[in-house]
Amino acid sequence: MSPTTSRRDFIKMGAAGASVLPFLKAIPASAAGSDTLVVVTGQTINSLDLHRSGTSRASYQVGVNCYDRLLSFGTKEAIGGGYSYDYTVIEPELAESWETSEDGLTLTFKLKSDAKFWDGRKVTAEDVKWSFDRAVSVGGFPSVQMKAGGLVRPEQFIAVDEETFVIQLDRPSKLSIPDLAVPVPYIMNSVEAKANATEEDPWALEYLHQTPAGSGAFKVARWDQGQQLVYERNDDWVGGTLPAVKRVIIREVPSPATQRALVERGDVQMAFGIPDKDAAELADTLDVFSTPVENCIHCLCPNFAFEPFQDPDVRKAIAYAVPYEDIFQAAAFGRGLPLYGGEAEIAEGDTLWPRKTQYYTDLDKAKEHMAKSGYADGFAVPMSISADLASWMEPTALLVQEALGKIGIDVTIEKIPGANWRTAVLVDKRLPLHLENFGGWLNTPDYYFFWAYKDGHLFNSSNYRNEEIEQLVDDALHMPMDDPAYAPMIKRMFKIALEELPRIPLYQPALNVAANGAEGYEFWFHRQLDIRPISLS
Numbered sequence: 001m002s003p004t005t006s007r008r009d010f011i012k013m014g015a016a017g018a019s020v021l022p023f024l025k026a027i028p029a030s031a032a033g034s035d036t037l038v039v040v041t042g043q044t045i046n047s048l049d050l051h052r053s054g055t056s057r058a059s060y061q062v063g064v065n066c067y068d069r070l071l072s073f074g075t076k077e078a079i080g081g082g083y084s085y086d087y088t089v090i091e092p093e094l095a096e097s098w099e100t101s102e103d104g105l106t107l108t109f110k111l112k113s114d115a116k117f118w119d120g121r122k123v124t125a126e127d128v129k130w131s132f133d134r135a136v137s138v139g140g141f142p143s144v145q146m147k148a149g150g151l152v153r154p155e156q157f158i159a160v161d162e163e164t165f166v167i168q169l170d171r172p173s174k175l176s177i178p179d180l181a182v183p184v185p186y187i188m189n190s191v192e193a194k195a196n197a198t199e200e201d202p203w204a205l206e207y208l209h210q211t212p213a214g215s216g217a218f219k220v221a222r223w224d225q226g227q228q229l230v231y232e233r234n235d236d237w238v239g240g241t242l243p244a245v246k247r248v249i250i251r252e253v254p255s256p257a258t259q260r261a262l263v264e265r266g267d268v269q270m271a272f273g274i275p276d277k278d279a280a281e282l283a284d285t286l287d288v289f290s291t292p293v294e295n296c297i298h299c300l301c302p303n304f305a306f307e308p309f310q311d312p313d314v315r316k317a318i319a320y321a322v323p324y325e326d327i328f329q330a331a332a333f334g335r336g337l338p339l340y341g342g343e344a345e346i347a348e349g350d351t352l353w354p355r356k357t358q359y360y361t362d363l364d365k366a367k368e369h370m371a372k373s374g375y376a377d378g379f380a381v382p383m384s385i386s387a388d389l390a391s392w393m394e395p396t397a398l399l400v401q402e403a404l405g406k407i408g409i410d411v412t413i414e415k416i417p418g419a420n421w422r423t424a425v426l427v428d429k430r431l432p433l434h435l436e437n438f439g440g441w442l443n444t445p446d447y448y449f450f451w452a453y454k455d456g457h458l459f460n461s462s463n464y465r466n467e468e469i470e471q472l473v474d475d476a477l478h479m480p481m482d483d484p485a486y487a488p489m490i491k492r493m494f495k496i497a498l499e500e501l502p503r504i505p506l507y508q509p510a511l512n513v514a515a516n517g518a519e520g521y522e523f524w525f526h527r528q529l530d531i532r533p534i535s536l537s
Helices: 057-066 125-137 140-148 190-195 205-210 256-265 276-282 312-321 324-332 363-372 387-405 418-427 445-452 467-476 486-500
Strands: 036-041 071-077 083-092 095-100 106-111 157-161 164-168 218-224 228-233 247-252 270-272 287-292 298-302 379-386 409-416 433-436 504-508 510-515
Touching: 036 256, 057 218, 057 228, 083 095, 106 125, 125 140, 125 157, 125 164, 125 190, 140 445, 256 270, 256 276, 256 510, 276 287, 276 387, 276 510, 298 312, 298 387, 312 363, 312 387, 312 504, 324 387, 324 504, 379 387, 379 418, 387 409, 387 418, 387 433, 409 418, 445 467, 445 486, 467 486
Parallel strands: 036 247, 036 270, 379 409, 379 433
Antiparallel strands: 071 083, 095 106, 106 164, 157 164, 218 228, 228 247, 270 510, 287 510, 298 433, 298 504
16 A cells, blocks of 8 residues: 555656636637646536535535545546546545454554645545545535545544544444545645634635635636536645646536537637437447446436325336336437336345346336226326436426326426535425436445435435334444345345335446547546546547
């Protein structure tokens, strides 16, 4: 675990110069300077603090690029081209080294002695403790994410001295070490944060919402909300190989057609998260990376808080009415993996997830289930989608609307602005019928169920609760995957979830990125752009 070993050493890096570029709406990428990377995305960054309630997924990139974690994942070649994080390899980032006690309950980390925050102050174990205390205390998504790795109370975190940090676990867990490499447990400048905290806001959520305070590879030079985020390189970064580019401009361009035109012309060097259709059509002329997203499912979600969806026959009717293949072709353009038309029986020891369900399009079966339900005469329901994710959600919703109309369910499509989507669907959980696309950061099925099927957890947008699922997830989450009891538990989870259908799987998506003058792209489970390994070609 040498401090000089870095996943970014795996990736070819280029030379860099110097440049300053203000936000301009139509400037060729070549004019931005040889050290400036320009990226377009259709996603909305609504906060610079991942720990803040309602923070959009697009905002996670700030946590990745501006902050350090103790650990990171390694790198491997990716399916679909380019590189990918490697879940099986853990490497140091802010930690110089680490040890696990024989009983698996004590994790001891030695910090890099030369790590500094942007203001020049040394990064200490007290900063790590404060940051971890914050993550487990603010509630919501960050605290549940920490809980997945067995990190639940400030008392578990000990700053032994300036460069020694200890975690005391209540029980050994297969997820504790990987959970330290996800975006949430990033290390903040606690002195700066506390200087800007208040009695009402002891964790400085308002301050850090607009003013990051990290030690990471990039600083935020400018944020024009809804337009652009500008990063500048931190030349004192010690978390890995110094990035090749000095300046990065992330432009928010809602129109997929405009994103495509900009990258095709070379006005920008990367288009991140482009629609499947554009990825298929651009693959012959640009570098296009289409990576299947591990532990991720595009789902149709009936909310159990809406009375008709408490009827199991209504949910089964919907599952058989969905035009899966039409959706896979119209929304995904055949990219990714279909998750329908599988076997109902699950083989012994089979813990594959995502997996094909036993459901397929059969309107006769759908009508039979509606006739047996308490809603044989049908009902009306709004179906919600995100404007940020319209490239796949809109064609899917239109096809679902048409199909459900054939079994007496009158669907009205509601498009919610991307900046408001996460709060509506995941925090308030108020949408009766909606599309959802959770992807588990840690690549095990029990981790997916922990987030998407446990009552009250963020991605359980269907307000689902099953007592047996609750217990199975708690029992399996920290259990080694080779434990003889693990696979039977997972099999039982699958059976319950696919019978009760709080989430109706559609397909496993791919993340598409087009590059024209940039190289070194690396796919990550959080589906945001890690700009650190990218260079200009």
